[in-house]
Amino acid sequence: MDVPIRRRSVIRDLPPYLRLLTLTQLAFNIGFFAVLPYLATHLADTIGLAGWAVGLVLGLRTFSQQGLFVVGGALTDRFGPRPVVLAGCLLRIAGFVWLAFAGSTVTVVAAVVLVGFAAALFSPAVESEAAREAVHHERATGVPRAQVLGVFSAAGQAGAFLGPLLGTALLYAGFRAACLAGALVFVGVFAGHARLMPRRERAPGTRRVKGGRAVFANPRFLALCLAYSGYLIAYNQLYLALPVEITRATGSQDAVGLLFALSSLLVVGAQLPVTRWSAARIAPRAALTGGLLLVAAGFGTVAATVPYVPRHTPHALLPACALVVLLTLGQMLLVPAARGLVPDLVDERHLGLATGALSSVSGLAVLGGSAATGALLTLPAPALWSGLAVVPLVAAGLARFVTPVRTERRNTGPLGCVPGGSGTRQPSPEKE
Numbered sequence: 001m002d003v004p005i006r007r008r009s010v011i012r013d014l015p016p017y018l019r020l021l022t023l024t025q026l027a028f029n030i031g032f033f034a035v036l037p038y039l040a041t042h043l044a045d046t047i048g049l050a051g052w053a054v055g056l057v058l059g060l061r062t063f064s065q066q067g068l069f070v071v072g073g074a075l076t077d078r079f080g081p082r083p084v085v086l087a088g089c090l091l092r093i094a095g096f097v098w099l100a101f102a103g104s105t106v107t108v109v110a111a112v113v114l115v116g117f118a119a120a121l122f123s124p125a126v127e128s129e130a131a132r133e134a135v136h137h138e139r140a141t142g143v144p145r146a147q148v149l150g151v152f153s154a155a156g157q158a159g160a161f162l163g164p165l166l167g168t169a170l171l172y173a174g175f176r177a178a179c180l181a182g183a184l185v186f187v188g189v190f191a192g193h194a195r196l197m198p199r200r201e202r203a204p205g206t207r208r209v210k211g212g213r214a215v216f217a218n219p220r221f222l223a224l225c226l227a228y229s230g231y232l233i234a235y236n237q238l239y240l241a242l243p244v245e246i247t248r249a250t251g252s253q254d255a256v257g258l259l260f261a262l263s264s265l266l267v268v269g270a271q272l273p274v275t276r277w278s279a280a281r282i283a284p285r286a287a288l289t290g291g292l293l294l295v296a297a298g299f300g301t302v303a304a305t306v307p308y309v310p311r312h313t314p315h316a317l318l319p320a321c322a323l324v325v326l327l328t329l330g331q332m333l334l335v336p337a338a339r340g341l342v343p344d345l346v347d348e349r350h351l352g353l354a355t356g357a358l359s360s361v362s363g364l365a366v367l368g369g370s371a372a373t374g375a376l377l378t379l380p381a382p383a384l385w386s387g388l389a390v391v392p393l394v395a396a397g398l399a400r401f402v403t404p405v406r407t408e409r410r411n412t413g414p415l416g417c418v419p420g421g422s423g424t425r426q427p428s429p430e431k432e
Contacts (some may be wrong), residue, residue, distance in 0.1 A: 006422075017139060018148065018197050021130045022155045024189055029159025033180050034167035035096065039112070042175045057112055064116030066363030067125075073124035073356020074212075077349060081125040082197045088122030091115075091184045092405035100179035124356035126153075127339065132351055135343045145343075146284060149336040150275025152312065154252050154268060157249060161264035203385030214347060215354050220400040221345040223401035225358055227288060229365035230395020233329065234295045236262070236366050237373065237388060244377050245302065245385075249309070249316040259324045266328045274332040280385055284337040285403050291334025292396035298326030299389035330392075343400060 015020065039061075043054045076084045095115035102108040130152050134145035170178040215221060239261070243253050278287045302319040309315055338358070346354040369391070376387050 006323070014148065014151070015133070015137060016075055017198065018130070018133050020192065021126055021133065022152050024126055024193070024301045025130075025190050026159045027153055027156040027185055027201075028056060028126075030102030030163045030166060031092075031096075031182040031189070033160050033163025034170065034185070035099075035182045036163075036197060038171060038178060040168055043108065046073050047103070050107075053354065057109055060109065061112045061116040064113045065119040065364075066366075067360055068117060068120035068401070069124050069356035069359035069363070070353065071356065072121040072373050073128065073352040073354065075121065076128055076352030078127040079128045082193070084125040085157050085189060085193050085197060087116075087122075088125065089186050089193065091118035091121065092186045093117075093190065095185035096179045096186070100176040100183070108360075110288070120356075124352055124359065128352040128355035129344050131355065141410065144279030146279040146287065146336040147275050149274075149339045150271050150279075150332070152339075153332075153335050154271035154277075155252060155273065157264055157267035160161055161261070161268060163401035169211065179260070180301040212353070215350050215357055219346060220402055221342075221354060222343060223398050224288075224338060224341055224366075225361040226229045227292065227395045227399040229293065229348070229369070230356060230391050231331070231338075231363045231396065232366050232393065233373065234292075234299070234388065234395075235327065236370055236394045237299075238324070238327070240370060240374060241369070241377060241384065241388060242323065245306075245320055245323075245381065248381060249306075249311055249320065251312060253315055255320070259320060262321070263324050263328045266333060268323065270329075275327065275336050275400040278333055278337070280332065284341050285399060288334045288338035288341070289396045289399040291330040292392045292399060293336070294329050294333065296389045296392040296396065297418065298330070299385045299392070302325065303382045303385035303389065306385070322333060345402070 011069075040054050043057055049057065074087070091114055095111050095118055097315045099108065099111035099115065101425065102111045131145075132151065134148040134152075137143055137148055138145040160267045166181065167178050170181050181400060192279070193288050246255050247253055248261070278290075282290070301322045305322070309319055342354050342358060343351060373388060376384050379387065
């Protein structure tokens, strides 16, 4: 039986801890994106790094963050989320302050790596806690976990939209002011978590159970990682292939920022209605598959329409706009579903490791996939976008292996929920 959900009740009725985690995600991205979009210009113009060196520094930041999520997740399982989150906040504060005053290549690289590693500690702990609490909230109230995680995703996207606006305003006072403002945001995040984040004891048996084997030998979880990797490879085309298409259509990249803003505003405005609809009507695996098919449809739309849209006309951006809208809709559908599936696929003792592994495996796939898809950029537009559409299509095929085709309703998963994580069923009874 579907659980009736009232408008706006999801945010208002969230427990205080889930509200804290959601506001944390908002503040985290505001502080981060107030600095990150302007880092490349600072490295080139102020520090004087060559273009290849700027790319290397930015790549190191990505690796120290995304590639090491699995480390932060494992530490969360070992010590609990509170010390890991607080350590991540302190390292992020130190990294931003260091970056504000760094004047040489070595110090800049060290500060950037520290900033990235801080997120590798902070994000898996917060994301795994959000998933854990969303499942518990679903069991207690019947509110689908995907809907709660949709609020979490929308908060993060709102931060990613507001952060650059804050950074732009602060740049009038210089890059150092932007870094110090970012550090100040994380001082507030640290204070909030130090005061409000509960201490949770490590689950019994954490030391005895080999979490890595339990997570990475789980074929359903690996299928989720591969399907999610396909999404991230496709999403990365906003930074890789979309600027090429916009340049081809208009002769410049001036519209790139506008389309990024369109994507962010869509998530901020439509994430909750989309997640509310999907959580009440379709199972998480179907949402994951459907989201990937929407992404593939976005690429296919560009491939099919580009030959018929004249360049350098008012209509030249229509294929790119269709791509951004469909890709963003797919993102809104699949990201909360994927995060909500993780607690059903792994033991609760390894939820932090699994959350970090999902990001790390996907990050490594994006690293290799970007090189492969980058080789397609010289192809004609229809061939390029048709080839790119294959990635989310293959990922959608992998999504069918995330959960069994048939699920026994009486079987309970790792957190006491029926495997598959559907938000439309009644909460499963507590086990004694």
